[in-house]
Amino acid sequence: MKTFKVVTLGEVGAGKTVFMAAMFRRLGFERQNLDSATYYLTAADTERNQLQELWATIADPGLPWPESTTLNRVPRLNFTLNALDSAGDAQPVCMIQYIDYSGERLSRTGEEQGAAGPVQQEFRDHIREADVLLALLDGRRLRQLMRKDPQGERYLRHDVLPTLSTIAESRSDCVVHFVITKWDLLEQQNISLDLVIDELRKNKDFAAVVNRRAKRTGGAVRIIPVSSVGRGFAAIQDDDRITKVPGARPIPWNVDVPVVALLPDFYSRMLEDIRLTYERRLPRKAASLLLRGARLMPFAEAQLEEWINRYVAGEGTEKTLERTFLTGLVRWGGRRTERAAEPRRRSRRESRAAEELRRACDRMFAQIETQLTDFEHHFPDSKVRAEDAWPEDAP
Numbered sequence: 506m507k508t509f510k511v512v513t514l515g516e517v518g519a520g521k522t523v524f525m526a527a528m529f530r531r532l533g534f535e536r537q538n539l540d541s542a543t544y545y546l547t548a549a550d551t552e553r554n555q556l557q558e559l560w561a562t563i564a565d566p567g568l569p570w571p572e573s574t575t576l577n578r579v580p581r582l583n584f585t586l587n588a589l590d591s592a593g594d595a596q597p598v599c600m601i602q603y604i605d606y607s608g609e610r611l612s613r614t615g616e617e618q619g620a621a622g623p624v625q626q627e628f629r630d631h632i633r634e635a636d637v638l639l640a641l642l643d644g645r646r647l648r649q650l651m652r653k654d655p656q657g658e659r660y661l662r663h664d665v666l667p668t669l670s671t672i673a674e675s676r677s678d679c680v681v682h683f684v685i686t687k688w689d690l691l692e693q694q695n696i697s698l699d700l701v702i703d704e705l706r707k708n709k710d711f712a713a714v715v716n717r718r719a720k721r722t723g724g725a726v727r728i729i730p731v732s733s734v735g736r737g738f739a740a741i742q743d744d745d746r747i748t749k750v751p752g753a754r755p756i757p758w759n760v761d762v763p764v765v766a767l768l769p770d771f772y773s774r775m776l777e778d779i780r781l782t783y784e785r786r787l788p789r790k791a792a793s794l795l796l797r798g799a800r801l802m803p804f805a806e807a808q809l810e811e812w813i814n815r816y817v818a819g820e821g822t823e824k825t826l827e828r829t830f831l832t833g834l835v836r837w838g839g840r841r842t843e844r845a846a847e848p849r850r851r852s853r854r855e856s857r858a859a860e861e862l863r864r865a866c867d868r869m870f871a872q873i874e875t876q877l878t879d880f881e882h883h884f885p886d887s888k889v890r891a892e893d894a895w896p897e898d899a900p
């Protein structure tokens with residue numbers, strides 16, 4: 506089964522672990538019990554129980570927040586993305602692996618890193634293999650930035666640098682999602698995402714990383730505001746501590762968006778890979794039309810299918826199903842770009858299992874499309890398009 510590898514980045518206290526628990530709460534248990542759901546996440550028993558326990562601790566206003574992740578503990582969470590078939594049964598579609606490193610791992614200096622040897626090497630390997638980097642930006646610090654507090658300015662100038670350099674060192678075609686955590690604290694101050702993005706754009710280092718990646722991935726860079734606990738669950742004290750509000754209940758907000766955006770962004774990246782591979786073989790004009798999406802989609806789709814057949818080499822049911830999923834993703838991605846429905850092509854050779862999976866995937870893709878369109882409608886600036894370069898010569 507196709508496994509998407511996601512590594513979370515962000516300094517100590519950015520909100521990585523709490524986000525992971527909230528995301529699984531929303532897309533796992535809650536979604537499983539939602540009548541309209543066409544997909545949900547599952548995890549192996551031990552991981553599921555650990556995450557549920559973690560969420561129970563977070564959600565209880567009488568208990569302290571969970572501890573910071575220790576340097577050498579590397580929680581690895583393997584989720585299965587399931588699409589529901591016509592009988593309402595789960596069909597495993599792909600795996601999403603999250604690796605939640607301690608924020609300390611990012612900010613260590615040379616000598617200290619040497620002391621932590623093998624894990625640091627493993628961290629580097631994971632970064633190189635990642636399909637998606639989930640870079641969490643601390644909403645509490647960005648709130649300070651927006652209030653012109655020097656600590657907030659220092660955060661963007663200094664504390665975010667290890668995250669940005671790690672992104673710069675990753676594979677150039679890796680999808681990057683910046684997630685602004687603790688959005689409840691920014692919302693309280695009526696700070697909008699556009700204003701925060703304006704501030705981020707002014708930072709030269711940030712702009713350089715964003716531009717390069719957006720160009721190379723065909724626009725698979727996003728800035729997503731989330732709150733793992735939602736409005737009114739936490740309060741910020743004068744001494745900067747975040748406390749829980751007695752009697753409040755957490756309602757995670759937008760925590761599903763980074764997962765929902767993963768599939769279309771992986772598609773953009775595939776398309777860009779194909780474009781680069783075939784660019785030399787195509788007349789220049791055709792290549793530039795392909796880059797702009799639209800008219801050459803049927804051509805791009807054929808190339809993508811060919812690419813998938815090479816990418817998922819081998820025979821057997823497992824491989825056929827993996828190809829079915831990726832081909833479904835390509836068709837859907839193509840429709841997203843074209844903004845027009847395509848007639849369904851049926852193959853006589855298609856097995857019953859593949860047909861069932863294809864239909865289940867189609868329903869899942871349609872729902873993901875609605876969710877993402879809704880999000881993009883509310884936050885049009887959250888997606889950094891390949892052609893929207895951020896100014897890099899700002900002071």
Ligand SMILES: Nc1nc2c(ncn2[C@@H]2O[C@H](COP(=O)(O)OP(=O)(O)OP(=O)(O)O)[C@@H](O)[C@H]2O)c(=O)[nH]1
Nearest residue numbers: 518519520521522523570573574608687733734739
């Ligand atoms: N207001 C608010 N506070 C949050 C939210 N998420 C996390 N926090 C606060 O941020 C603290 C740190 O969150 P963690 O998820 O443990 O941070 P981390 O990024 O995993 O940090 P390390 O494990 O040290 O790398 C929590 O203890 C909470 O106080 C949120 O959505 N809203």
Ligand SMILES: [Mg+2]
Nearest residue numbers: 521522573574
């Ligand atoms: Mg942590």
